[in-house]
Amino acid sequence: MNFKEYSLEKRRLLLELKNILPLESLKRSLKDSHSRRRPRPCGMTVHTAIGCVFDCIYCYIGDMGFPTDRVQPYALTSLELVYALVNNRYFVPSLYGTYVAIGSVTEPLATPSVRERTFEYMSSILKYLKNPVQISTKQYISEEIADRFKALSRRGPISILITIVTLDHYRRLEPKAPSPTLRLESIKNLCKKGLKPTLFLRPIIPGINENEATDIMLEAKRAGVASVVIGGFRVTRTILRKLETLRFDTREIKKRLKGKRLLGNRQVSVPYSDIKRELVEIARNIGIVPLPSACCANTYNIFLTSGIRIPCYGLCYTNMCLNCPVNCIEVLPSIDEEDIRYAIARIVSSKIDIHCNKGLLMIITRSKRDRNRILSKDHLLSVLQTIYRRRIVVRAE
Ligand code: SF4
Numbered sequence: 437m438n439f440k441e442y443s444l445e446k447r448r449l450l451l452e453l454k455n456i457l458p459l460e461s462l463k464r465s466l467k468d469s470h471s472r473r474r475p476r477p478c479g480m481t482v483h484t485a486i487g488c489v490f491d492c493i494y495c496y497i498g499d500m501g502f503p504t505d506r507v508q509p510y511a512l513t514s515l516e517l518v519y520a521l522v523n524n525r526y527f528v529p530s531l532y533g534t535y536v537a538i539g540s541v542t543e544p545l546a547t548p549s550v551r552e553r554t555f556e557y558m559s560s561i562l563k564y565l566k567n568p569v570q571i572s573t574k575q576y577i578s579e580e581i582a583d584r585f586k587a588l589s590r591r592g593p594i595s596i597l598i599t600i601v602t603l604d605h606y607r608r609l610e611p612k613a614p615s616p617t618l619r620l621e622s623i624k625n626l627c628k629k630g631l632k633p634t635l636f637l638r639p640i641i642p643g644i645n646e647n648e649a650t651d652i653m654l655e656a657k658r659a660g661v662a663s664v665v666i667g668g669f670r671v672t673r674t675i676l677r678k679l680e681t682l683r684f685d686t687r688e689i690k691k692r693l694k695g696k697r698l699l700g701n702r703q704v705s706v707p708y709s710d711i712k713r714e715l716v717e718i719a720r721n722i723g724i725v726p727l728p729s730a731c732c733a734n735t736y737n738i739f740l741t742s743g744i745r746i747p748c749y750g751l752c753y754t755n756m757c758l759n760c761p762v763n764c765i766e767v768l769p770s771i772d773e774e775d776i777r778y779a780i781a782r783i784v785s786s787k788i789d790i791h792c793n794k795g796l797l798m799i800i801t802r803s804k805r806d807r808n809r810i811l812s813k814d815h816l817l818s819v820l821q822t823i824y825r826r827r828i829v830v831r832a833e
């Protein structure tokens with residue numbers, strides 16, 4: 437897909453949905469934040485519910501203002517959600533477009549009603565937009581629910597991340613979530629149906645759970661996973677206090693923060709690259725493919741389930757690649773200079789030069805004014821980045 441095709445496809449989708457949805461729904465969609473939000477590195481986050489009651493101690497949704505004492509399905513219908521995404525200026529529909537990430541600030545399978553909403557959303561996204569979908573969950577997935585995932589996966593790729601971060605401390609760290617034993621059962625049920633779930637080993641909390649990582653990977657491998665995402669920990673003042681109240685040893689966290697102060701609700705990443713390096717090696721020795729990020733898991737899942745190699749949406753190949761079999765760098769889309777000029781001509785009319793190497797697409801303008809005007813349209817640059825899967829740099833000559 438190039439930029440022209442993207443523009444046509446968006447127009448077509450808007451028309452199609454306008455013909456289906458009543459006026460009230462169109463208005464509700466446009467007011468919703470899904471129609472405006474910027475994508476994250478893992479893709480466009482889609483909320484299928486608000487709140488979560490699993491009460492994980494390391495969770496930051498409370499600090500972000502989401503409820504932690506209740507969970508309810510998101511208010512939009514699935515078609516309203518799809519319409520909101522099509523209206524989002526950062527969102528590129530299609531298998532080669534923006535990844536969709538479900539479960540970043542809630543548990544998307546928390547209750548039967550939330551689960552239904554999640555399946556409705558996934559189903560409509562795959563039907564109308566065809567974008568790769570990813571869901572992360574701690575909920576137990578029975579064989580029956582695994583069957584539903586399987587049925588849905590016939591419409592398009594669904595990457596399923598099963599979070600397990602502790603086998604020993606789950607009662608303290610994740611007091612209201614299903615036990616890790618049940619989550620391993622979820623992996624088995626999904627694998628039985630021919631799906632390819634990924635172990636989501638995040639967060640690694642230095643000094644608290646990294647010693648369990650090997651056992652978790654071994655258990656998950658036994659249950660059937662073929663890949664693991666190893667991810668870090670973001671701490672806030674409240675989370676640190678909760679860990680200490682539960683008598684966890686937080687000295688290693690503080691040591692790694694090197695005196696960085698935790699202010700208000702600010703989330704601070706705890707450095708852990710040394711631990712990650714070690715765990716990547718262990719994963720390889722165990723025979724699981726280590727992946728650096730959730731979007732790589734999405735990319736790898738597309739490859740495993742369809743044989744299609746799509747370069748990672750988050751451009752992880754430029755700075756954190758772990759050389760999984762997708763080999764993103766070898767399958768980058770070719771550059772259509774005329775198409776890029778067509779896109780940029782919407783902002784500035786003067787000439788531009790385009791230079792491209794493997795991971796970078798450089799646009800060179802004739803003046804600083806043109807450069808600034810292009811940079812101010814970050815949604816357009818984001819769309820070009822998604823289409824061409826390269827980091828875009830704009831410079832004045
Ligand atoms: S399941 Fe996820 S959203 Fe819910 S409390 Fe745990 S970390 Fe937070």
Ligand code: SF4
Nearest residue numbers: 732753757760763764
């Ligand atoms: S090749 Fe590298 S960047 Fe691409 S999906 Fe695999 S690990 Fe991620």
